[in-house]
Amino acid sequence: MTQAPAASSRSFFSSLSLWVLLALVGGLAAGAAASEYGLPGGAGTAEAVAAAGVLWLNALKMTIVPLVFSLLVTGIASIADAARSGRLAAKALMWFAILIVFAVIYGFAATYGLLAIWPVDEAGAAAVRAGAPAPPEGLGPGAPFTEFFKTLAPANPVRAAAEDAILGLVVFAVFFGFAATRLPDRLRLPLVAFFEAVGETMIVIVRWVLMAAPIGVFALAMGVGLTAGVGAAGVLLQYVSILCLSLIGATLxxxxxxxxxxxVGLGRFARAMAPAQVVAFSTQSSLASLPVMVERAVDALSVSRATAGLVLPLAVAVFRITSPIANLGVVIWCAHVFGIEPTPAQMVAAGLTAVLVSIGSVGLPGQVSFFVSIAPICIAMGVPLELLPILLAVEVIPDIFRTVGNVTGDVAVTRIVQGGDARAEADPGI
Structure with missing residues (x-):
């Protein structure tokens, strides 16, 4: 009974991904054709199409603040509950934290390194910028580094939310979440349930908005096609390649x-991982890969069933090592397209936001988590959000490598928590 909605959701979003990708191709082609042969209705039609795209984008934006806040509160509550469940869980969470921090450092290094080797084509970037909706005013250089620390604790969280001061809001949500875990059960449980309900409500809204994604993406892509023509395809191909290469490198x-x-030996680990990676590649779902992950960890890597039964579900629930890598890669690529050079303070803010947001976005469908995870990082780094709907259309390709990397990281941490070849007994603290 509990698996049917998940399967239905995966089927819905798989079908949606295809329609969105077709809308992207159709929009670029229609825009390129209109640029070459003229658009019926002229400027009026172009403005109407652009308005439809901006309306859809704004409908997505309106869910960011409540969704990020509620997901962080409930995510921290789940981590705190797991940490109290025993020594194995605490050790697993420690490794999750270490690897997430490593993922942020790697994400910056890999993306900037790849872009240094394979820069964004300036002509293509200019055409894509011209075709994207106009970004909001006030996106200039970030504040000095000393000012950055002052914003970590927002004097007014409501004002921070209204002004898109996303890092301050995220920090407040983290403190709020940890403080909630110290409340007695009679107060903590209803509070967490409230934010869980808020998060689920926002996800329902996002799903409604995503149902119109083919229309919204077509409108936005047509605007890009009007100015960029077929040149936009080359820029998007480079984006997909950069993201996939960085994810493959992290997995290796x-x-x-x-x-x-x-x-554990290299050959043994590779043979153990292959079946789980095949499932991850074909389903793009860590949850769907969980049964084979457990089987391979126990049978091929000598992990005790108790360890696998605790660490792997916990990893699927709160750990996604590729999230900061891919999300930072998207934002850095967008920054290059818009010609933005982030300050050190903005890069630190983006890294912190990537770590914290990755906690809350785990378990969301790919199309939902894409926008929820990346938009706060864009805001923290001062990068406009206007290209994200276009990139959402091609997310299905990097998402394959995201999932393969996540599955590999989950099993690797499980083996590390287990230790040597001897099958450990169940943790008496569980």
């Missing part, structure tokens, strides 16, 4: 990590 780095800290 997990192999020596498992060898060094999990005390």
């Amino acid at each position: 780095l997990l192999y020596p990590l498992a060898m060094a800290f999990g005390r």
Whole structure:
């Protein structure tokens, strides 16, 4: 009974991904054709199409603040509950934290390195910028580094939300979430349930908005096609390649990590991971890959069933190592397209936001988590959000490598938590 909605949701979003991708291609083609042969109705038609795209984008934006806040509160509550469940859970959470921080550092290094080798084509970037909706005013250089620290604790959280001071809002949500875990159950449980309900309500709204994604993406893509023409396809191909290469590199780095800290041979770990990675590649779902992950961890990596039964579901619930890597990659690529050079303070803010938002976005469908995870990082780094709907249309390709990397990281951490080849007994603290 509980698996049917999840399967239905995956089927819905898989079908939606196809329609959105077709809308992207159709919009770019229609825009390029209109640029070459003229658009019926002229400027009036172009403005109407642009308005439809902006309306759809604004409908997505309106869910960001309540959804991010509620997901962080409930995510922190789940982590705190897991940490209290025993030593194995605490050790797993420690490794999750270490690897997420590593993922942020790697995300910056890999994306900037790849863009240094393969820069964004300036002509294509200019055409895409011209075709995207106009970004809001006031997106200039970030505040000095000393001012950055002052914004970590917002004097007025409501004002921070209204002004898109996303990092201050995220920090407040983290403090709020940890403070809520110290309340007695009679107060904590209803409070967490309230924010869980708020988050689920926002997700319902996002799903409603995403049902119109083919129309919104077509309108936005047509605006890009009117100015960029077929040149936009080359820029998007470079974006997908940069993102996939960085994710593949991160996945490969997990192999020596498992060898060094999990005390397992390279060939053995690779053979153990292959079936789980095939499932992840085909389903793009860590949850759907969970049964085979458990089986391979127990049978091929000598992990005790108690350890696998605790760490792997916990990893699927709160850990997504590729999230900061891919999300930072999207934002950095957008920054290059818009010609923005983030300050050190903005980069630190983006890194912190990527870490914290990754906690709350775990378990959301790819199309929902894409916007919810990346928009706050864009805001923290001072990058406009206007390209995100276009990039959402091609997210289905990087999402494959996101999932493969997540599954690999989950099993690697499980092996590391287990330790040597001996099958450990269940943690008496559980």
